[in-house]
Amino acid sequence: MTDNFIDIASFTPISLEHPDSWIGHTPFAAYIVEKIKPKVLVELGTHSGNSYFSFCQAIYEKKINTKCYAVDSWKGDDHSDVYDEKILDNVVKINDQYYKNFSKLLRMNFDDAVHKFDDNTIDLLHIDGLHTYEAVKHDFETWLPKMTHKGVILFHDTNVKKGNFGVWKLWNEIKKEYPNNIEFSHSNGLGVVFLSKSIKKNIDFSWLELSSEEKNKIINYFAKLGDYQIARYKIKEFEKLSEDVDNNSIDKRAKDIIRLNLLAAKRDSHINLLDEKLTQRDAHINLLNEKLTQRDAHINLLDEKLTQQDVYVQSIEIKNLRFENNLLTNKLSQYDSIVFFYIIKKLSLLKIKLSRTFLGSFYRNIKSFFSFHKIPNKEKDDIKISTLRDHVYGKKLFIVFPIITWSFRWQRPQQLISRFRNRGYTIIYIAMTLSPIKRLFKSKNDSLQPLRISVLDKGIFKVWLNSFNPLNIYTDQINSFNFKNLSLQLNAVIDEISPNNIYYLVHFPSWTPLVYDLKDNFGGKVIFDCMDNHSGFSNTTKTALNEESDLIKKSDLVVVSSDVLEKKCNGLNKNIIHIKNGCEFNHFNQSKKNGSLSFLSNAPIIGYYGAISDWFDSDLVFNAAKKYSDWNFVLIGDTYGASIERLKELDNVYFFGEIPYRELPGYFAYFDVCLIPFKIIPLTLATNPVKFYEYLSDGKSVVSTNLPELKIYEKDCYLAKDKNDFIKKIREAYDERKDSMLIERRLKIAKDNSWDSRANEFLNNEIFD
Numbered sequence: 001m002t003d004n005f006i007d008i009a010s011f012t013p014i015s016l017e018h019p020d021s022w023i024g025h026t027p028f029a030a031y032i033v034e035k036i037k038p039k040v041l042v043e044l045g046t047h048s049g050n051s052y053f054s055f056c057q058a059i060y061e062k063k064i065n066t067k068c069y070a071v072d073s074w075k076g077d078d079h080s081d082v083y084d085e086k087i088l089d090n091v092v093k094i095n096d097q098y099y100k101n102f103s104k105l106l107r108m109n110f111d112d113a114v115h116k117f118d119d120n121t122i123d124l125l126h127i128d129g130l131h132t133y134e135a136v137k138h139d140f141e142t143w144l145p146k147m148t149h150k151g152v153i154l155f156h157d158t159n160v161k162k163g164n165f166g167v168w169k170l171w172n173e174i175k176k177e178y179p180n181n182i183e184f185s186h187s188n189g190l191g192v193v194f195l196s197k198s199i200k201k202n203i204d205f206s207w208l209e210l211s212s213e214e215k216n217k218i219i220n221y222f223a224k225l226g227d228y229q230i231a232r233y234k235i236k237e238f239e240k241l242s243e244d245v246d247n248n249s250i251d252k253r254a255k256d257i258i259r260l261n262l263l264a265a266k267r268d269s270h271i272n273l274l275d276e277k278l279t280q281r282d283a284h285i286n287l288l289n290e291k292l293t294q295r296d297a298h299i300n301l302l303d304e305k306l307t308q309q310d311v312y313v314q315s316i317e318i319k320n321l322r323f324e325n326n327l328l329t330n331k332l333s334q335y336d337s338i339v340f341f342y343i344i345k346k347l348s349l350l351k352i353k354l355s356r357t358f359l360g361s362f363y364r365n366i367k368s369f370f371s372f373h374k375i376p377n378k379e380k381d382d383i384k385i386s387t388l389r390d391h392v393y394g395k396k397l398f399i400v401f402p403i404i405t406w407s408f409r410w411q412r413p414q415q416l417i418s419r420f421r422n423r424g425y426t427i428i429y430i431a432m433t434l435s436p437i438k439r440l441f442k443s444k445n446d447s448l449q450p451l452r453i454s455v456l457d458k459g460i461f462k463v464w465l466n467s468f469n470p471l472n473i474y475t476d477q478i479n480s481f482n483f484k485n486l487s488l489q490l491n492a493v494i495d496e497i498s499p500n501n502i503y504y505l506v507h508f509p510s511w512t513p514l515v516y517d518l519k520d521n522f523g524g525k526v527i528f529d530c531m532d533n534h535s536g537f538s539n540t541t542k543t544a545l546n547e548e549s550d551l552i553k554k555s556d557l558v559v560v561s562s563d564v565l566e567k568k569c570n571g572l573n574k575n576i577i578h579i580k581n582g583c584e585f586n587h588f589n590q591s592k593k594n595g596s597l598s599f600l601s602n603a604p605i606i607g608y609y610g611a612i613s614d615w616f617d618s619d620l621v622f623n624a625a626k627k628y629s630d631w632n633f634v635l636i637g638d639t640y641g642a643s644i645e646r647l648k649e650l651d652n653v654y655f656f657g658e659i660p661y662r663e664l665p666g667y668f669a670y671f672d673v674c675l676i677p678f679k680i681i682p683l684t685l686a687t688n689p690v691k692f693y694e695y696l697s698d699g700k701s702v703v704s705t706n707l708p709e710l711k712i713y714e715k716d717c718y719l720a721k722d723k724n725d726f727i728k729k730i731r732e733a734y735d736e737r738k739d740s741m742l743i744e745r746r747l748k749i750a751k752d753n754s755w756d757s758r759a760n761e762f763l764n765n766e767i768f769d
Contacts, residue, residue: 008034009225014057015094016233017048022128022156023233024187024226026050030058031222032192036152037064038123044110044139045128046070049091051156055126056099068103070095071113077130078164114142122146128156133166140170150196159189167191182215186223187230383453388461389497392426397499399518400429401511403532406456409611409637410661411690412531412561412581413507417460419759426499427460430511432473434486437466441485444492451489465489473510477543487517494522503527503768506555509534509548516554525556525767530565531581533686557767562709564686579762580709582755583693587665589747591698594666600632600654604734607671609636609664610691612644615684617677617705620726622646625653627727636667668698673733676704677726692717696750699743701733716745 011030016023033041033055041059046052052070059066074088088107095103106113110129125147127139136155147153158171171191175181180194398420402413406429421427441447452464466489468481478486494502502524504515515526528551534540552558552572559579560566569576597605606628608621612635625633625647633653647653659667668674674695678684688709695702702717703726704710710719718733720726736742 011058011225012232013050013054013229014098015049015053016229016236017050017090018237019048020050020230020233021188022050023229024223025156025184025190026054026229027225028184028190028192028222029054032124032152032154033058033064033066034062036123036150038066038152040117040122041066041068041124041126042117042122042143042146043068043070043126043128044072044113044143045126045130045156046072046074046091046105047128048087049094051126051128053094053099055124056095056103059102060099066102068099069106069113070103071106071108071110073109074107110139111142114146117146119145120148122151123148124152124154126154126156128154131157131160131165131167133164133169136167137170140174147195150194153193153195155191155193157188158183158191159185182219184219184222184226186226383455383461385448385451385453385493385496388428388453388493391459391461392428392497392499394498394500396425396501396503397497398425398427398503398505400427401504401506401508401515402429402432403507405432406460406462409658413529415582415584415755416529416759416762417505418457419755420763421457421459423759423763425459425503428493429456429460429462431462431464434465434467434471434473434482436468436470437485438468440468440481441466441488444488444495447485447489447492448496451493463493473508474544475541476510477541478510478513483513483517486514490514490518491521494518501525505529506551507531508544509551510544512547512551515551526551526554527557527559527767528552528555529559529561530569531559531561533565533568533683535682537683557765559762562686562688564708568686575765575767577761577765579758580753581688581690581693582753582758583690583697583750585697585750585754587661588668588694588697589750591665591669593669594663596656596667597634597670600634601670604628604631604672605634605670606631606673606675606730606734607634607636607668608675608677609659609668610689612637612639613641614643615679615681616642617679618642618644618647620677620705620723621653621675622650623723624727624730625650628652628730634667634670636664665698668694668700671700672737673730674700674702675730676702676707676710678705678707680705680707693750693753696746699746701737701742702746703729703733713749716742716749 008027008031011027013023013026016026029051041055043052043055049070052068056068058064059068070091074083074085074091076083092105095105106116122143125143127136127143129135129139140153140155155167155171155174157165157167159168161168168189171183174193175183175191178193178195180196182192184190184192398417400413400417404411404413406414417427417429435450437450447466450466454462454464456462465486468485471478471482476482502518502522504518504524504526506512506515506526506528509528518524519526530552534548535545549572552569555573556575558569558573558576560569560576561579561581563578566576566578606624621633621635625631629650629652631652633650634656635647635653636656636659638658639655644655648655656667674691676689676692678687678689684705685708687707689704689707692702692704692710692713696716704717704719705726706719706721710717718729720729
């Protein structure tokens with residue numbers, strides 16, 4: 001419990017009037033006002049003002065900037081009986097005396113008053129009018145649009161089930177829809193509902209998530225405080241009765257009997273009051289003990305932080321030492337570049353020799369295997385599904401069924417998804433690694449137990465699913481027990497997070513069975529981003545190709561990245577849009593050399609980055625490197641699946657492996673000419689190369705094989721018809737690398753083909769209306 005719980009015990013209402021049915025909740029009224037600090041508070045049904053003036057008194061004492069409105073006809077109803085103007089006169093008197101600067105009394109019915117408030121403006125609403133089920137439901141539904149998203153609504157008489165009282169019935173419905181709630185059973189019952197699905201986001205009501213036992217302690221605590229206020233009220237009433245007896249002409253003996261009875265009742269109340277004070281004091285002692293425990297825990301936490309600070313200081317010292325070491329290394333390279341160049345060359349040759357042995361082959365096979373079968377370790381950024389719900393509830397959601405892992409080479413999927421996030425969508429990115437659990441889930445709750453959710457970026461979350469058996473999404477079909485587990489788990493996730501609109505963005509067709517299972521259960525739109533000719537990949541199965549055909553036909557929108565892919569999809573789907581690849585212009589424009597290739601700067605550098613796989617024409621590069629033996633050829637990217645043995649024999653060819661996207665410009669800056677040496681095969685005929693636009697972002701000269709997607713830019717790049725022409729075009733590109741007019745045109749093309757413009761084209765489709 002916090003200090004606020006302890007402080008509230010001292011709250012003493014100034015005004016306690018008949019009837020006493022709300023008096024037991026006056027301490028909670030003060031607590032809730034102080035805690036949420038509402039900008040606008042409205043009460044429907046004020047009567048004598050016990051509840052309303054408790055709110056106002058707390059606002060006044062705590063100096064909270066709140067506008068308060070009491071709405072009532074002050075004529076009574078079937079549940080409060082009809083009463084005269086004296087009630088209203090007393091309410092007006094109290095309001096004018098203490099609270100008129102921020103409180104306004106509205107004498108009218110509730111339906112007339114609702115028009116005086118704009119939508120999304122009320123933070124705290126108390127409903128205490130006519131208590132039939134129909135009446136209170138009408139009040140709730142009528143005033144709900146006026147509430148802010150983090151608003152709180154109080155319902156009185158939730159524990160009254162006599163006659164035609166029906167608040168209890170509505171309360172049972174409401175607390176199912178709004179899980180953050182609490183109910184006090186004393187003083188006719190008070191239900192409190194927090195409209196926000198995330199109580200931690202706005203105010204500290206974490207005790208709502210406590211166990212039933214702990215929550216009951218809170219309920220009992222406020223009940224005891226309420227009993228104390230009721231006892232105060234009864235003593236006050238006894239004193240009034242005693243005065244009335246003295247003022248009336250009654251037989252002396254009768255007066256004495258009445259006076260003695262009142263005195264006895266008053267003493268009984270005093271005894272009860274003392275008992276309550278003792279109970280409160282015991283509770284206060286317990287609270288103080290809890291605070292001491294919390295303080296001890298805080299001291300331990302500070303000790304841990306001091307330890308962490310020591311570690312941090314040590315890390316800073318290590319960084320400083322590394323910085324000094326780097327300075328020394330740079331000086332060494334400056335003073336002895338010949339020796340440094342010799343060492344690099346020797347290391348490169350050693351790596352090449354090792355890669356040709358069985359060790360190199362073994363390493364590549366092992367790396368390939370684990371890229372598909374590894375089970376992820378626990379990450380520091382794991383979150384609970386309740387946190388994911390806070391980000392998704394009631395919002396637009398993309399669920400991405402990917403073709404690559406998020407951390408793989410930064411390209412079309414990550415670029416577009418990041419921009420969808422920037423335009424107000426929340427993203428769930430399904431992990432490519434499916435962890436086998438070797439059992440079937442029994443229920444949705446059971447499926448959520450092993451589920452992992454991690455944060456990739458702001459508004460982008462990765463969900464790690466659990467299959468039954470090991471499953472490679474590239475080569476295996478999702479069926480049988482694997483489908484049952486994955487389907488149940490994904491359905492449970494969406495049930496929990498309750499998005500408003502769902503868009504299923506599919507990058508690879510093997511996900512199709514899961515996608516349409518979700519659409520059948522939750523609705524939404526399916527989008528297939530057809531960015532590659534999957535039949536051109538050596539590991540794509542016939543089953544995956546059949547699923548792709550089915551996916552194209554059934555999708556609500558098919559997005560293609562090239563003319564060849566558009567022709568492939570035409571006739572299968574009417575809603576097809578052509579969105580080519582693009583670039584992040586500012587990331588590559590005016591790139592700065594990072595020092596990594598300085599040892600090669602004594603000669604022209606012909607560069608390539610990207611996948612070096614079976615579509616990469618190694619023979620073409622080999623012939624060019626052999627022709628220009630005095631020039632350096634730098635190849636950046638993973639070489640899995642490529643035949644590069646001959647290239648490794650050349651002294652002027654350097655392999656640098658995969659380089660993170662954020663570091664690429666530092667290497668790219670050294671390139672005098674950029675290459676796209678793709679074989680002309682079905683896969684590349686449908687390829688709109690991302691790297692083409694990225695190369696142009698810095699005005700670089702680009703030499704490519706004769707790819708169909710680049711023919712419209714043949715005046716701005718160098719398209720080679722064969723191997724001899726490729727060699728010739730490299731020389732032309734190098735000679736014209738500094739041509740200002742060419743550079744200007746290249747930069748314009750890159751700017752016109754930004755990922756931002758691509759994302760806008762994507763989201764402008766009618767399915768996003």
